[in-house]
Amino acid sequence: METSSERPMGTSQQQDKAIYLDYNATTPVDPQVFQAMEPYFKEHFGNPASAGHRWGWVAESAVTKARAQVASAIGAKSSEITFTGGATESNNWVLFGLISKIREENPYEPIHFITSCVEHSSIMKAMGAVQKMGVEVDFLPVNRYGQVEIETLRKALKPHTKLMSFIWVNNEIGTINPIPEIARLAKEAKIYLHTDATQAVGKIPVDVTEMGIDLMSFSAHKIYGPKGTGALYMRSKDPKVQINPLIYGGGQERGLRSGTLNVPAIAGFGVAAEICQKNLPLENQRMTELRNFLWSHLQAAIPGIRLNGHPTERAPNNLNITLPGHKTEMLIPRLQKMGVSTGSACGTGAMVISHVLTGIGLTSEEAQCSLRLSLGRWTTQEELTQAVEILKGAW
Ligand SMILES: Cc1ncc(COP(=O)(O)O)c(C=O)c1O
Structure with a gap:
């Protein structure tokens, strides 16, 4: 399956030459x-639950x-995938489940979770809520690129640590965490490792079995699929992950997440996922080249500009x-002719100082002088050339 050559409406330059980044x-x-x-x-x-007729079977x-298709894209078995309403839901479910x-x-067993200070709000806030439950x-500090250091993690382990989630x-700075290395430590310590891979799937190689991940959240709308659909991967053996159901009802999704499935979105x-899997090596290379092109041109056009996140270990x-x-x-x-972001898109739209940027050591003043540019399947070099001109003029 090839990447579509047809450009989706809205990313095209028909909208008054607007550039979606x-x-x-x-x-x-x-x-x-x-x-x-x-x-x-x-x-x-x-309805897929209608077992007695052809409409249900289809x-x-x-x-x-x-x-x-989804399982294959991440190196899992079909039985290890539960469809959810997106990565926010998957992330919350892991903790509460x-x-x-x-x-x-x-009921009296002490529970300790480890995470980092640069997580997506769906982990940060859910972790805040579970603290209130005792x-x-x-929340581990990270290095100046936004990565969790293995030694810091090792020191944080406690006899009652039940989960690490990284x-x-x-999503903001693109830095890649050393998940395979973290997974080895988790296995050694017999602690579940959950990763929020919402921005990893489709962009970098992800193989949950090979990499030893126990639970993984991801979302369709970050990989050119529909909004409001995602998945939670749960390892089925060595160890078999056991968490309680998210929603009780008709018993869909092996009784873990009841409710009639959103069939069009899941299809x-x-x-x-299949398109991403097939095109990953080429897409990864094309994105890297375009991103490097953009960065070198921005550096030339705007003196004093700085890069946040890891210089090479990044999406x-x-x-x-x-x-x-x-x-x-x-x-x-x-910047009305450009779609860019000053922080996480899942924020309220108000000017919130990014906890990720301050987490990697920027002052709140510097964080307010930061911009995220993220490229995708239909981004062209011409658009990036124009984007540099627009930024140069605006800054
Ligand atoms: C890293 C990360 N986690 C979780 C989410 C939430 O995903 P969803 O929109 O599917 O709930 C996002 C979306 O911005 C994200 O980037």
Whole structure:
């Protein structure tokens, strides 16, 4: 399956030559994905739980196919994938589902979780909520690139540590955490490792089995699939991960997440995952070249510009930049022809100082002078040349 050559509406330059450089916030649905979803809104509208007739069978077989496509893209078995409403839901479920399981067996057992100070808000805030439930949480500091250091992690382990949860590719600064190394430590210590791989899947090689990951959250809308759909991977053996169900009801998703499945979205997620898997090496190379092109041209055009995050251990599509002394708040009105982000897109839209940027040591003043540019499947070199001109003029 090839990447669609047809450019989705809205990323094209028809909109008054607007340039979308916010692919980390969300991606347009690939036209092939849209095509794959369409029949499940129309003639194949059945409920996959309807086991007694053809409408149900067709829907059920679409879900089975998508589950295999999604599993294959991350090196998992179909039975290890549970469809959810997105990565936020998957992230929350891991924490609350594990606590519920542990407390069901022993209400007085102390529980300790380890995470970092540069996680996505769906982990940060959920960790804050579990603290209120009496769970001890350590938010580890990271190095100046945003990576968790193995020694820091080793020192944080306690006899009652039950989970470590680290973002794989940081959504703001693009830094890649050493997840395979962390996984080895987790295995040695017999602690579950969960990773939020929302920005990793489709961008860097991800193989949960080979890399020894126990639980992994990811989302369809970051890989050219529909919004509101995601998955949680849970290892089925060595160790078999056990967490309590997220939602109780009709018993869908092996009783773990009840509720009628969103068949069109799941079918689209499957195709999106398959396209990503097939195109990963080429896409990764193309993104890296474009990103390097953008960075070298920005450096030439804007003296004093700085890169945030790791110089090489970073997602191929992400640049996070700071121009000290120039607040991006003032810049945004002058960047109307560009879609860029001053922080996480999942924020409130208000000017919130990024905890990720301050977490890697920027002052709040510097954090306010920072911008995230994220490239994607339909980004062209011409667009990047124009983007540099626009930024140069605005800054
Ligand atoms: C790293 C990361 N985790 C979680 C999420 C939330 O994903 P979703 O929108 O599927 O809930 C995002 C989205 O911005 C993300 O970038």
